[in-house]
Amino acid sequence: MERARYIAIDGPIGAGKTTLANLLVERLGGRLVAEPVEENPFLAGFYDDRRKFAFQTQLFFLLSRFQQQQTLFQQDLFGQLTVADYLFEKDRIFAALNLEAHELALYEQVFSLLGGRIARPDLVIYLQARQEVLQARIRRRGRPFERHLEPEYLQALAKAYNDFFFHYDDAPLLVVNTSDLDLAAEADQDALLAVIRRHKSGVQHYNPAR
Numbered sequence: 001m002e003r004a005r006y007i008a009i010d011g012p013i014g015a016g017k018t019t020l021a022n023l024l025v026e027r028l029g030g031r032l033v034a035e036p037v038e039e040n041p042f043l044a045g046f047y048d049d050r051r052k053f054a055f056q057t058q059l060f061f062l063l064s065r066f067q068q069q070q071t072l073f074q075q076d077l078f079g080q081l082t083v084a085d086y087l088f089e090k091d092r093i094f095a096a097l098n099l100e101a102h103e104l105a106l107y108e109q110v111f112s113l114l115g116g117r118i119a120r121p122d123l124v125i126y127l128q129a130r131q132e133v134l135q136a137r138i139r140r141r142g143r144p145f146e147r148h149l150e151p152e153y154l155q156a157l158a159k160a161y162n163d164f165f166f167h168y169d170d171a172p173l174l175v176v177n178t179s180d181l182d183l184a185a186e187a188d189q190d191a192l193l194a195v196i197r198r199h200k201s202g203v204q205h206y207n208p209a210r
């Protein structure tokens with residue numbers, strides 16, 4: 001991982017993206033790129049009525065992610081590590097899941113205009129966890145707008161992530177099952193960091209099942 005200067009972390013809701021991104025910056029130094037979720041004015045409405053607010057929610061996410069990426073990679077980094085708690089392509093995973101066909105066609109046009117101008121990570125970490133683990137974490141975190149998040153939606157999202165990463169080959173990929181990984185425990189953190197440091201190319205799976 002010596003030369004991984006840009007790491008992007010992704011996975012379904014509650015997988016631990018922000019937690020791991022913070023940890024990597026804390027332990028390895030560098031800068032954190034966290035997506036501005038709370039700033040999306042359509043997100044709460046989306047969870048009340050997904051069909052009604054899907055398109056607005058998605059366009060807002062797409063444009064704000066694009067702007068954030070542009071700003072970041074125009075800056076001189078002096079080779080410092082950058083850790084993002086999302087992969088730009090995640091926007092498309094959510095879009096495909098939530099938009100109607102005619103909306104998706106329009107969305108795809110905008111995405112293809114923007115997507116070609118995004119920096120490619122040196123390493124992508126895909127976090128997975130069992131369904132009940134994701135649900136428990138989301139419940140414990142207690143974001144008001146996620147209170148009524150339907151298990152079927154979370155399940156469909158996890159499947160869409162699996163399908164996407166099954167075909168992913170744009171960057172070295174590390175798939176981590178976090179169901180039995182306690183990111184608050186130093187021993188677990190050390191073990192994961194060692195795996196990340198060692199991973200150079202291709203696809204690797206890390207599942208510290210107990």
Ligand SMILES: Nc1ncnc2c1ncn2[C@@H]1O[C@H](COP(=O)(O)OP(=O)(O)OP(=O)(O)O)[C@@H](O)[C@H]1O
Nearest residue numbers: 012013014015016017018019137141178181182183
């Ligand atoms: N490996 C883990 N072990 C125990 N708790 C965890 C683990 N990963 C995350 N958590 C907890 O689960 C909750 C969700 O984690 P986090 O916010 O990092 O997920 P996320 O993938 O960034 O979610 P979102 O998609 O909503 O942004 C937090 O309360 C966090 O402390």
Ligand SMILES: Nc1nc(=O)c2ncn([C@H]3C[C@H](O)[C@@H](CO)O3)c2[nH]1
Nearest residue numbers: 013037057058061090091094098146
């Ligand atoms: N509709 C939709 N499209 C996205 O691109 C997207 N990205 C994240 N989210 C939701 C998941 C979490 O509740 C919360 C934090 O990740 O925001 C999204 N929702």
